[in-house]
Amino acid sequence: MNTRIDKLITAGLILYVVAVFIFVFAPIITSMIFSFNSDRFASIPLGSFTLHWYETVYNDPDVWDAVQTSIIVAVSVGILSTFIGFCTAYTDYRYSFRFKNGYLVLALLPPTIPLIIIALAMLAWFARIGASGQIWSVVIAHTVLCSPFAMAVIRLRLQQIDLDLEPAAWNLGASEWVAMRYVIVPFCKPAIVAAMCLTMAVSFDEFVVAWFVSGLNKTVPVIILEILQGNVDPQINAIGTFVFVTSMTLVVIAQLLVTLRSPKRSST
Amino acid sequence: MSLFKVDGYALTWRLPLLVWQSIFFIGPLVFMVAITFFLVKNYRMREAFEMINWIKMLSRGYFWDSYFLTLWLATLSTLTATIVAFPASYALAFKASATVRRWAVFFLIIPFFTSYLVRTFSWYVILAEHGAINAVLSWFGLGPFTMLNTPFATIIGYMTLCLPLVVVLQTLSLANVDKNLIEAAWNLGAGWMRTVFGVIVPLAKTGLIIGAVICFILSYGDFVAPYYLGGSKPPTLSILIIDTTKSGQQWPRAAVVAVMMMATLISVAFTAVYLAYRRK
Amino acid sequence: MAEAQIVFENVVKRFGSVLAVERANFKVHAGEFLGIMGSSGCGKTTILRMLAGLETPTEGEIRLNGMRLNEIKPADRNTPMVWQNLALFPFLSVRQNVEFGLKTRGIASDERKKRAMQWLDRMEIAELSERQIHQLSGGQKQRVALARALVTEPPVLLLDEPLSALDANLVIRMQGVLTRLQKQLGITFIYVTHSQSEAFAMTDRVIIMSKGRIEQIATAQEVFRRPANRFVAEFVGSNNILDGRVTAIEDGSIVVDTNIGAVTVVVSQNDDFKVDDHVEMVISADKIELSSQPTGSTNEFRCSLISEEFIGSIIGLLVETTNGFEIKIQKPHHELELHNLTEVGTLWFSWNLDTPYLLPRDA
Numbered sequence: 034m035n036t037r038i039d040k041l042i043t044a045g046l047i048l049y050v051v052a053v054f055i056f057v058f059a060p061i062i063t064s065m066i067f068s069f070n071s072d073r074f075a076s077i078p079l080g081s082f083t084l085h086w087y088e089t090v091y092n093d094p095d096v097w098d099a100v101q102t103s104i105i106v107a108v109s110v111g112i113l114s115t116f117i118g119f120c121t122a123y124t125d126y127r128y129s130f131r132f133k134n135g136y137l138v139l140a141l142l143p144p145t146i147p148l149i150i151i152a153l154a155m156l157a158w159f160a161r162i163g164a165s166g167q168i169w170s171v172v173i174a175h176t177v178l179c180s181p182f183a184m185a186v187i188r189l190r191l192q193q194i195d196l197d198l199e200p201a202a203w204n205l206g207a208s209e210w211v212a213m214r215y216v217i218v219p220f221c222k223p224a225i226v227a228a229m230c231l232t233m234a235v236s237f238d239e240f241v242v243a244w245f246v247s248g249l250n251k252t253v254p255v256i257i258l259e260i261l262q263g264n265v266d267p268q269i270n271a272i273g274t275f276v277f278v279t280s281m282t283l284v285v286i287a288q289l290l291v292t293l294r295s296p297k298r299s300s301t
Numbered sequence: 302m303s304l305f306k307v308d309g310y311a312l313t314w315r316l317p318l319l320v321w322q323s324i325f326f327i328g329p330l331v332f333m334v335a336i337t338f339f340l341v342k343n344y345r346m347r348e349a350f351e352m353i354n355w356i357k358m359l360s361r362g363y364f365w366d367s368y369f370l371t372l373w374l375a376t377l378s379t380l381t382a383t384i385v386a387f388p389a390s391y392a393l394a395f396k397a398s399a400t401v402r403r404w405a406v407f408f409l410i411i412p413f414f415t416s417y418l419v420r421t422f423s424w425y426v427i428l429a430e431h432g433a434i435n436a437v438l439s440w441f442g443l444g445p446f447t448m449l450n451t452p453f454a455t456i457i458g459y460m461t462l463c464l465p466l467v468v469v470l471q472t473l474s475l476a477n478v479d480k481n482l483i484e485a486a487w488n489l490g491a492g493w494m495r496t497v498f499g500v501i502v503p504l505a506k507t508g509l510i511i512g513a514v515i516c517f518i519l520s521y522g523d524f525v526a527p528y529y530l531g532g533s534k535p536p537t538l539s540i541l542i543i544d545t546t547k548s549g550q551q552w553p554r555a556a557v558v559a560v561m562m563m564a565t566l567i568s569v570a571f572t573a574v575y576l577a578y579r580r581k
Numbered sequence: 582m583a584e585a586q587i588v589f590e591n592v593v594k595r596f597g598s599v600l601a602v603e604r605a606n607f608k609v610h611a612g613e614f615l616g617i618m619g620s621s622g623c624g625k626t627t628i629l630r631m632l633a634g635l636e637t638p639t640e641g642e643i644r645l646n647g648m649r650l651n652e653i654k655p656a657d658r659n660t661p662m663v664w665q666n667l668a669l670f671p672f673l674s675v676r677q678n679v680e681f682g683l684k685t686r687g688i689a690s691d692e693r694k695k696r697a698m699q700w701l702d703r704m705e706i707a708e709l710s711e712r713q714i715h716q717l718s719g720g721q722k723q724r725v726a727l728a729r730a731l732v733t734e735p736p737v738l739l740l741d742e743p744l745s746a747l748d749a750n751l752v753i754r755m756q757g758v759l760t761r762l763q764k765q766l767g768i769t770f771i772y773v774t775h776s777q778s779e780a781f782a783m784t785d786r787v788i789i790m791s792k793g794r795i796e797q798i799a800t801a802q803e804v805f806r807r808p809a810n811r812f813v814a815e816f817v818g819s820n821n822i823l824d825g826r827v828t829a830i831e832d833g834s835i836v837v838d839t840n841i842g843a844v845t846v847v848v849s850q851n852d853d854f855k856v857d858d859h860v861e862m863v864i865s866a867d868k869i870e871l872s873s874q875p876t877g878s879t880n881e882f883r884c885s886l887i888s889e890e891f892i893g894s895i896i897g898l899l900v901e902t903t904n905g906f907e908i909k910i911q912k913p914h915h916e917l918e919l920h921n922l923t924e925v926g927t928l929w930f931s932w933n934l935d936t937p938y939l940l941p942r943d944a
Contacts, residue, residue, distance in 0.1 A: 042493075046392035053389040054408070057465050060423035061415050063433070067426065078436070117321055120314040128311060136315075139322050146330075147522020147566070149539040150559045154329035157336055157552050160346075177326045180318070200635050201668035203655040205682035205729070209310045211656075215681070219672045234414050241524075245546075257418045261529065265422065273419030280414035288407070 061277070068270035086271040096256060096272065102168060103237055103252040110175040111233040117176065118183025118228055123217065125184075126191040127199075141181050151178070152245035159246055166248025174242045179232035186231060190224030223290045230287035234280040337556045344550045354553040363535065364558070371521060371537040372565065374452065378459040378520035383513050385460070386467040391497070393468070394475035395483075406472060409465040420461050421525050428454055428530070450532030458526025463516040470515070474508020475501065510577040514570055521566060538562050584647050586611040586769055587632070587737065592641035594627050594793075601627045603793040605641070611736070614763050614770045616784035618777065619816075624793040625773045629739050632771065633660050645737070656685070661730035662739040666746070667722050669714045675725050676701065676710040682733045700728040720751050727762070737769045744779060756782055777817070781805075789813050811861055811940060819866040819897075821908050823937075827858045834934065837862070841902045845879050847935045862937040866897070866911040869932050873925045881931035884908065889923060900928060 068087070071080035090096050121140045125133075143151070155174045159165040164173070198220070202212035218225075240254035247255055253276055260269050340349045358364050393405050412420070427433045428448040438444040448454055478501055486500045502509065520526075524539035533540050538558055545555040585608035594602040602624045609615050617625040630636045631643060634655035643650045650658065661682065669678050679697040688696075701707045704724040709717065717725065723743065730738055740759075744752045760783050763770045774780050780787045781801035789796045789804060789812075796816075797809035808814035814822055825839035835854050837844050839862075846862060848854060875881060884900040887907065891897075896917055898910045910930060917923055 043392075043396055046388060046396055050389045050392050050405075053385070053464070053468065054405075056460070057409065057412055059427065060420035060461060061412065063423040063427055064415075064419050067423070117317045120317040124311075124314045124318075128315070136318070139327070140318055143322075143326060145518060145570075147518060147539070147562065149522050149524060149542055150333075150562060151329070153542055153546060153552070153555055153559050154333035155325075156546070157346075157556065158325075158329035158332045161332060173325050177322065180321070195666060195668055195671075197664045197666060197668035198670065200633075200655070201662070201664060201670075202681070202685075204633050204635070204660070204662050206656050206659075206685035206733070207681075208654070208656045208685075211685055215684075216670060219670075222672075238414060238416060240416075240418060254416060254418060257416055261418055261422060269419060269422055273416045273422075276419070277415045281411065284410075284414050 064270045064273050067267050068274050070267060073266060086267045089268050090271045090275070093268075095251075096253070099251050099253045099256045102171075102247075102250050103254075105168060106171050106175060106243075106252055107233040107236045109172045110179055110236040111229040113172065113176045114179035114232045115183045115187075115225060115228045117180040118185075118232075119187050119221065119225060121180070121184045122188040122191055125188060126194075140184055143178050143181055148178075148239070148241035152242040155242060156245045165246065166250070168247075168250040170246040170248070171243050171250065171252065174246050175236040175239060178239065178242065179235050182235060183228035183232050186228040187221055187224045190221050194220055227287040227290050230283040230290075234283040234287075237280055237283075238276065333556045334560055336553050337560055339553045341551055341553060346552060354557050358554050358557040358561075364541070366535045367538050367541050368561065368565075370535055371539070371562075374455060374459070374527065374531075374537065375517050375521040377452075378456055378463065379513050379517045381456055382460060382463045382467045382516045383471075383509065386464060386471050386512070387509075390468050390471035390475055391501075393472045394478075402472065402476060406469050409469050412461075412465050417462060418525060421458055421529050424454070424457055424461060424530060425449065428457065449530060450534070452531060455527045455531030458530040459516075459520045459523065462523055462526065463519050466519075467512040467516050470508055470512035471505070474505040474511075477508075478504045506577055510573055514573050517569060517573075518566060521562070584644070585609060586613075586646060587771075588642075588644040589628075590642045590644070592628075592631065592638045592643060594624070594631060594636060595639045600793050602631075602638075605795055607788060607795065607798055609769055609771065611769055612767045614760070614783060614785045615772065616780035616787035617771065617773045617790065618775065618780045618787050619790035620775055623790040625775075625788075625790050626741055628788075628790075629662070629741055629771060629773050632737070633662050633739055634658050659733055659735045660737050660739055661733060661735050662741060663723075663726045663730050663743040665742040667726045667743070669722060669725060669729070671714050673714070674710070675706070675712050675714065675717070678714065678725055679728045679732050681729060686733065696732055697728070700732045701725075704728045719747050720755065723747065723755060724758075727758075731762075731766070735768065737771065740770060740772045742774050745774075745776075752779070759783060789816060791816070805865070807938060808863060809941065814861075814863045814940065819909060819911060821864045821866060821869075822940075823862050823864065825860055825862070827854050827856050827860060830854055830856065835860075840906045841882055841904065841908070844937070845934060846937045846939065848939065852939070858942070860942070861940040863940060864932055864937050866909040867895075868936045869908070869910045869930050871898070871910055871912060871922055871928055871930050873920060873922060873928060875929050876931065878931040879934060881929055884928050884930055885926060886923060886928060898923075900930065 066079070069082050069084070071083040071085065125137060125140075130136075151174070155170075155177075156165070159170050159173075164170055194217075198216055199212050202216045203209070207215060237252075238254060240252070240258050243252045244255045244258055251259070253272065257269055257272055257276075260266070260272075336346065337354050338350045338352070340347050340351055340353070393402050397405065425432075429435070430445050430447070430449075434448070435445040438446070482504065483496060483500060486496045491499060522539055524537065524543060527533055527537045528540055531537075536544065538561070542555045542558050542562075545551045545558065587609040589605045589607050592602060592605040593600070605628060617628055619625045627636060631638055632650075634650070634653060634657075638651055645658070645660070670681065673681070676694070676697050679700055680693045683693040683696060698707060698710060701710050704727060706721055706724050706728075709721060709725075714722065714725070726743065744755050747755060756779060759770070759772075763783075772780070772784060781804075784801065786798060786800055787804060788798045789809075791812050797804060797813045799807070799809070804813060805817060808817060808820070811822060814820045823837075823839040823841065823844065825837040825844065827835050828838045828843065829836040834845055834847050837846060837860055844862070854860075870876075870878075875883075882902050884902050887899045887901050889896055889898050891914075892911070894914050895911050896914055898912065900908050900910060902908065908930065912922075922928060
């Protein structure tokens with residue numbers, strides 16, 4: 034056929050993909066560059082190289098408080114939402130019952146609702162039940178948002194389990210609890226760790242709901258939002274780079290755990 | 302039957318979600334609907350059953366301005382993302398090897414773990430009067446152009462949020478299309494356009510629509526892009542919720558806006574699903 | 582008199598509206614090697630799973646050594662199973678897999694290790710004890726699964742098509758391992774399979790099932806020569822079944838008008854045949870004589886060869902009678918070669934008067 038035209042189309046498509054990637058990464062790279070730029074107001078051409086903004090961030094006690102809050106929140110959310118996600122994934126894997134569709138909708142619905150709506154609803158509800166402005170308010174809200182992700186990751190792992198593995202454990206004298214302890218949990222372990230990393234990363238980055246319910250216990254993204262609302266300066270880029278590195282570390286760990294395990298499985 | 306015949310073991314795994322999501326997810330949403338009928342006196346909310354918040358909000362011109370603006374921006378964002386993403390997804394699905402595709406998807410997921418706020422601020426810098434784009438254009442003697450505080454900038458912000466995800470979803474669904482069917486189409490003499498729009502798009506329809514719906518949901522609810530890039534004149538519904546909640550303590554009226562948003566979103570989602578599966 | 586080791590009494594199993602097992606009644610004696618055979622979905626695996634406690638009977642009772650099993654949880658029965666896909670724990674080593682059944686029974690780790698190693702030794706894979714499961718070959722995995730099931734020294738071992746994933750050579754070898762093991766241990770083996778050769782080669786008795794119903798319980802020999810009904814006769818595969826009506830009754834024999842012509846059959850005296858009775862007779866493919874010339878026997882028919890198929894040293898022939906009816910014949914290879922039978926256009930087949938087996942007539 035028309036190989037020359039085909040080649041032209043392919044070349045065009047490759048350029049197009051590159052352009053899309055440039056669009057996606059332009060803001061990330063820009064923010065990293067400006068985090069080392071001396072000018073107070075970002076503009077082209079660039080000023081000189083500086084670590085001033087990192088120093089400012091480093092010396093800001095508010096930022097340190099926020100980092101501490103974020104870590105407490107992220108770790109708690111990671112544990113809680115992974116536990117709920119695991120229970121839900123196992124229920125979906127093991128049981129069928131009436132209203133199961135409703136159960137699954139309840140499990141997977143939260144990410145489909147705009148965060149701003151959830152934020153307002155939680156703000157009002159927490160005020161009502163006397164749980165507003167606490168660090169735990171953010172933990173509770175983020176657990177609602179994150180447990181669907183944990184459920185999805187663990188459910189995918191359970192998809193790979195040999196359906197006879199659990200019955201085989203019962204058959205060898207294990208009660209359901211013992212089979213859970215010695216068969217299901219070890220089998221799901223990489224997915225459980227991956228789910229924790231993923232949910233921690235999501236929590237570490239979420240700002241809409243956190244902004245509404247955190248009160249004085251601000252998390253890092255809420256600090257970013259407040260800087261954005263007030264006197265914007267390149268500090269924001271320094272914090273952003275820090276958040277990026279933290280989240281990426283968690284994601285890479287999660288990714289490695291998932292991919293390092295899979296070649297073993299495929300050889301069986 | 303099964304509801305009553307559940308043993309302790311089964312309940313242990315079933316209950317955490319039911320309890321947690323009922324108290325902290327369904328509870329808040331139901332309560333939010335309830336407070337649309339509450340009253341605010343002296344900056345405190347009082348239980349009541351009055352239609353006043355609905356009447357006050359829905360009779361204001363600025364609410365409807367925001368409503369239609371939000372709907373229009375989200376629709377525009379969905380169309381833009383779907384159309385812009387498609388050639389890239391097509392290339393990744395059909396021209397790239399499986400390894401390249403896996404890496405591309407991995408890189409497209411990275412942005413979700415960078416702060417969306419910081420990325421938006423970067424666009425602010427790039428699009429500004431003395432920003433990167435105008436600097437480059439000035440070398441050619443062009444500009445400066447005003448890009449900030451325009452719908453264009455809002456859409457750029459929405460694309461920052463949605464485009465990577467839409468490309469990932471489209472790529473995955475296109476990569477799952479049976480290659481034999483495409484070759485069969487070529488074989489039968491279908492042209493390039495016929496193959497793409499007559500064979501590939503219908504086969505990958507579900508994934509394309511899921512991508513579009515997610516893009517709509519994200520753009521519809523986002524307040525960062527329209528506020529910091531679009532200039533918020535007039536505000537979108539999400540900004541309206543924030544303003545109403547944060548400044549006036551008028552939670553009931555913000556809740557009216559939120560309920561209206563939910564209702565609209567549910568209708569849009571159902572319409573999309575209906576369109577996707579109509580011919581099946 | 583002591584009751585049999587395993588008793589199934591009117592056992593019914595329904596999954597929703599689907600009847601998986603229909604009124605199963607049978608007994609198994611201690612130390613017996615019992616096969617359960619049938620095509621997929623016939624209910625054979627359901628019987629096994631009910632024994633292991635993985636399914637609960639809808640009706641009826643299952644007893645083991647006189648004790649009702651129905652309500653006993655799988656974990657509290659000592660009825661280990663060798664699974665079709667083996668179900669070895671991929672995250673545990675070979676030895677840890679074998680120790681599993683001891684661990685769940687609270688046996689101390691030294692003792693566990695000792696007993697696991699004994700069994701691995703017995704299965705001739707002691708040197709693999711610290712390997713991971715994915716590092717083993719199919720045959721080695723099979724031995725691990727056996728060791729894991731037998732380490733608790735159970736009275737009964739359940740086997741669910743354990744050899745179906747292995748290649749032909751290995752299957753024969755594992756059949757040897759299993760029969761020897763069963764003899765040495767003297768425990769009951771219940772072996773589910775869809776393979777006739779496996780079932781007939783190893784078992785003392787087989788249960789033949791179809792659509793949830795037990796069609797026959799008998800030794801392999803009996804299933805072959807005296808099938809209980811038409812289903813079993815057809816299932817065994819190498820049988821010809823002729824339908825017909827009795828046209829004449831003589832002393833000690835009857836004449837039946839069948840699809841291929843009049844056939845004379847020897848009958849015993851207590852069989853009470855009348856003219857016009859409907860009868861079904863089974864003629865084993867290996868009991869039919871074949872020649873290139875008519876021999877003048879009583880039941881002799883002219884035919885032509887349609888096709889031949891090699892089944893090892895046996896050749897399966899399909900011939901067609903003059904009225905277009907197909908007959909299966911099996912002959913050793915050397916016998917066909919001797920007479921050059923496959924080269925000839927027209928052939929004659931015949932059988933002895935006492936060869937046909939008359940299927941039991943419905944009451």
